[in-house]
Amino acid sequence: MTSPPYPPSAAWELLLPAACAPARARGRSLQSALRAAVRSGRLAPGTRLPSSRDLAGDLGVSRGLITEAYEQLTAEGYLRSGRGAGTWVGEAVRAAAPGARDLAPGSSPGVRADFVAGSPDLSLFPRAAWAAAQRGVLSELPHQTLGYPDPRGLPRLRTALAELLARRRGVVTDPERIIVCSGVTQAVTLLAAVLHARGESAVGVESPGSPQYEELFATAGPRAARLPMDDEGLAMASLRGSGVRTVITTPSHHFPSGIAYSAPRRAQLLEWAREVNGLIVEDDYDGDFRYDRAPVGALQGLDPEHVAYTGSVSKALAPGLRLGWLVVPEALADGIVTRKRYMDLGNPALDQAVLAHFIERGDHDRHLRRCQRAYKERRDALVAALEEYLPGTEVAGIAAGLHAIATLPARCGPQAALLARLAASGVAVRPLSHYGGDAADDGVPLVIGYAHQTPARITEGVRLLARAAQEPDR
Numbered sequence: 001m002t003s004p005p006y007p008p009s010a011a012w013e014l015l016l017p018a019a020c021a022p023a024r025a026r027g028r029s030l031q032s033a034l035r036a037a038v039r040s041g042r043l044a045p046g047t048r049l050p051s052s053r054d055l056a057g058d059l060g061v062s063r064g065l066i067t068e069a070y071e072q073l074t075a076e077g078y079l080r081s082g083r084g085a086g087t088w089v090g091e092a093v094r095a096a097a098p099g100a101r102d103l104a105p106g107s108s109p110g111v112r113a114d115f116v117a118g119s120p121d122l123s124l125f126p127r128a129a130w131a132a133a134q135r136g137v138l139s140e141l142p143h144q145t146l147g148y149p150d151p152r153g154l155p156r157l158r159t160a161l162a163e164l165l166a167r168r169r170g171v172v173t174d175p176e177r178i179i180v181c182s183g184v185t186q187a188v189t190l191l192a193a194v195l196h197a198r199g200e201s202a203v204g205v206e207s208p209g210s211p212q213y214e215e216l217f218a219t220a221g222p223r224a225a226r227l228p229m230d231d232e233g234l235a236m237a238s239l240r241g242s243g244v245r246t247v248i249t250t251p252s253h254h255f256p257s258g259i260a261y262s263a264p265r266r267a268q269l270l271e272w273a274r275e276v277n278g279l280i281v282e283d284d285y286d287g288d289f290r291y292d293r294a295p296v297g298a299l300q301g302l303d304p305e306h307v308a309y310t311g312s313v314s315k316a317l318a319p320g321l322r323l324g325w326l327v328v329p330e331a332l333a334d335g336i337v338t339r340k341r342y343m344d345l346g347n348p349a350l351d352q353a354v355l356a357h358f359i360e361r362g363d364h365d366r367h368l369r370r371c372q373r374a375y376k377e378r379r380d381a382l383v384a385a386l387e388e389y390l391p392g393t394e395v396a397g398i399a400a401g402l403h404a405i406a407t408l409p410a411r412c413g414p415q416a417a418l419l420a421r422l423a424a425s426g427v428a429v430r431p432l433s434h435y436g437g438d439a440a441d442d443g444v445p446l447v448i449g450y451a452h453q454t455p456a457r458i459t460e461g462v463r464l465l466a467r468a469a470q471e472p473d474r
Helices: 023-040 052-059 063-076 127-140 155-169 183-197 213-220 236-242 263-275 330-344 349-360 363-389 415-424 455-469
Strands: 079-082 086-089 178-181 202-207 223-230 246-249 279-283 307-312 324-327 394-396 403-409 443-449
Touching: 023 063, 023 213, 023 223, 052 063, 063 079, 063 415, 127 349, 127 363, 155 178, 155 307, 155 324, 155 349, 178 183, 178 330, 183 213, 183 246, 183 279, 183 307, 183 324, 183 330, 202 213, 202 236, 213 223, 223 236, 236 263, 263 279, 349 363, 363 394, 363 403, 363 455, 415 455
Parallel strands: 202 223, 202 246, 246 279, 279 307
Antiparallel strands: 079 086, 178 324, 307 324, 394 403, 403 443
16 A cells, blocks of 8 residues: 655645745744644645655745754654655644644653643642632622623732732832733733734744744734844844834743843833834743842833733743733723723633732732742752753753753754654653754753753653763664
8 A cells, every 4th residue: 555645735735824924933834834734634644745845846935944844843753754765744643633723732642751841830739728719709709790890800800910010020000000811822912903903013022932923913913023132132233123113022031041131131122112102012921930030120110101011820820720911001001901802801700809819818929939949949950950961061041930941062963863862752842943042053952841840850851851862863
């Protein structure tokens, strides 16, 4: 029985929109589209793909982009290849059921060490304190609170958040300027939709940075314009030359590099926003966790009319709560509230009341102190394990947050081969290039998430990683 050849149209027609993405994002867009085609079953297991030369010609892109996409997806297990035998969809890939979408992250079967960044330790969720808050709320909540909520959010929660953000992050606001959202993703979507309706065609985003913006903005209207970083933060020359008037940043703890924007760069960013009458969207995604440096206050506190501030409880408590906030300049408040009302009529009132109760009683601060101790211990375990099992590894971005950048020594080989060995050994980890970073000449930078692992599992995971990384290619 002969294996099916590549389909006459699907292999490239599915990728045409990605091939038209901006140059800096084209490689990631092609990888994402090809990955989605395999997951959905439109490229079935055993399907042979065109050669990199043929596919590059059909799409009108460089052969290197296709080669890199094939290598990345082979390392992840979506594709398989053999010398001189072509590239095929992996036999082990199981397509999603019709209508299903792969939106939730999770460990794949066979993963022995999970270092994918982005998750807190969900076992630390304060179940007893949260349950007590629920009981307290249910005993005192007025009946009318269970009606259709204010789209801005429950006044009690907005009041609690205004005090909390001012005290912990230096945010300047009042309850009327806070909008409760279903996490940062909804907050950014709301902003993007309102700004697009006002004529903004593009929003600047950090590169490296979160890989979700291209798809997220596609639903809201504007285009994501990737802008490079330097050692102090967002590169100002590129920002000024881009023509955008809105930029999304992580200035207190950049994702994924871990740097804090320097004071001069923060001042330059604010000066730019005032000059163009623009907007800085400050994503304070893990602002509660600092280990070896004092907390950096929110940029929003320096200019509340040119900075929109957003955060959530996803890292501090649990992403499944779907509770976040957006602090907006007065000029945008009405438009955001109107869009929020039409989007979902507001967040569940009971959940908001529980979070407000949790904050008011001091339970939130107590929980953060507990997590701070646990995550620092895990950070230290990661650094110690890398020193023991992979000497020569450069570790950065460890003063804050829930992940680190570990640049493996050059002796571990080129990135594609290294990632293939790690995947085969059951080590789940992403390279910096997954987030738009450049490959290093003298090593492979990996983004290592450690918060969701115990110290013992971190140590064992690094041992597995080191063993796979130092195996010679066969």
